[in-house]
């Protein structure tokens with residue numbers, strides 16, 4: 121524990137605040153090497169000004185441990201103003217303290233093992249349908265199609281919408297809403313933020329309609345919303361309609377944006393490493409997969425799990441997480457002042473050479489039982505964050521990746537088309553600049 125006086129005598133981390141008002145926001149949003157450049161110059165802890173807030177960037181497993189073990193004492197949840205406003209005041213991602221704990225307890229009901237197992241058949245059906253659809257064009261830009269597939273999975277399995285026009289409409293307005301999440305918060309008709317705010321209103325209207333419909337149903341539906349509508353806290357109170365609206369919006373966002381990115385990285389990295397596909401097919405034969413999955417079979421596919429972990433390590437869909445400093449504290453002999461923001465870095469943690477030798481290399485065997493590189497340091501592998509705010513939908517996300525990965529590898533071949541830009545756009549989640557152009561076909565042998 122550092123006394124107030126000692127704290128005040130400590131220096132602020134090195135770094136610059138950039139231009140008045142906008143600070144370093146533009147480079148933060150546009151330059152994929154923003155963090156690398158500053159880290160090389162200032163080290164693992166530095167200050168900047170982004171998205172309207174003085175911010176300390178912290179990186180590495182020690183920094184993660186510090187942050188995750190002091191959530192709710194030194195830090196509380198926050199997001200940049202644009203994200204906070206678009207998510208809404210009653211969203212788990214922006215709730216803190218006791219409110220967060222009690223809401224989180226209700227939300228996890230939808231992701232307990234029994235619920236997860238119940239999502240498997242519907243997920244397989246939808247996956248199969250989309251994979252078949254993609255056979256016909258033969259050549260395609262995959263990212264937008266993966267996005268539609270993922271939105272369909274999220275909206276049908278999480279909130280029970282019917283596939284078709286309702287999903288297509290929601291998906292469209294959702295896209296514009298997402299584009300405003302990390303934007304300069306100027307609410308004007310032509311700004312990204314202004315457009316996204318109008319989409320928030322439209323989305324909430326749609327969600328409210330859906331909630332009223334669902335409240336009138338007498339039978340329990342096996343989707344995340346079914347669990348949320350049934351969930352009660354210790355006093356027997358459930359979530360109100362106003363709160364459910366924000367929580368459903370959060371699940372839809374968290375559940376499809378991140379997953380689209382990781383599915384796309386999975387497709388890209390496997391196309392570049394055909395030997396991994398061969399090993400996955402061998403594993404499928406070994407566990408006896410011929411077209412329909414069981415939870416037991418998925419558990420036995422340990423190489424598939426290694427591959428997914430390596431995809432999430434190399435291209436983490438969420439690059440880091442924001443916190444507000446609620447009490448000044450010290451880290452690495454620097455003062456972190458109250459009122460500032462802290463951003464922990466998942467991306468940089470996963471490139472730590474002391475944990476992952478040749479960190480830029482795609483090598484699923486790092487996660488094999490005889491190497492377990494991720495276990496070398498606590499909080500060294502954190503695609504889903506950690507501590508009290510670790511991703512609620514982790515098991516759902518892993519199920520989607522396993523189901524999609526298994527069916528794709530089992531029945532299809534795909535190869536990258538030439539002359540495309542595979543460089544990653546990083547905000548809001550990583551995706552190849554040209555959208556991943558591939559030749560796609562059904563395997564002759566299946």
Ligand code: HEM
Pocket residue numbers: 212213214224278370371374375376378379382436437438440441442502503504505506508509510511512513514516517
């Ligand atoms: C590959 C996919 C996913 C990744 C990489 C991911 C990553 C993350 C990370 C890093 C956090 C913590 C952020 C922080 O520290 O502030 C988080 C939180 C969260 N995630 Fe995910 N996520 C994924 C999928 C999902 C899915 C499918 C859902 C829901 C269906 C979901 C729901 C949430 C929620 C509700 C939170 C907030 C938890 C809290 O504040 O207590 N995520 N996720």
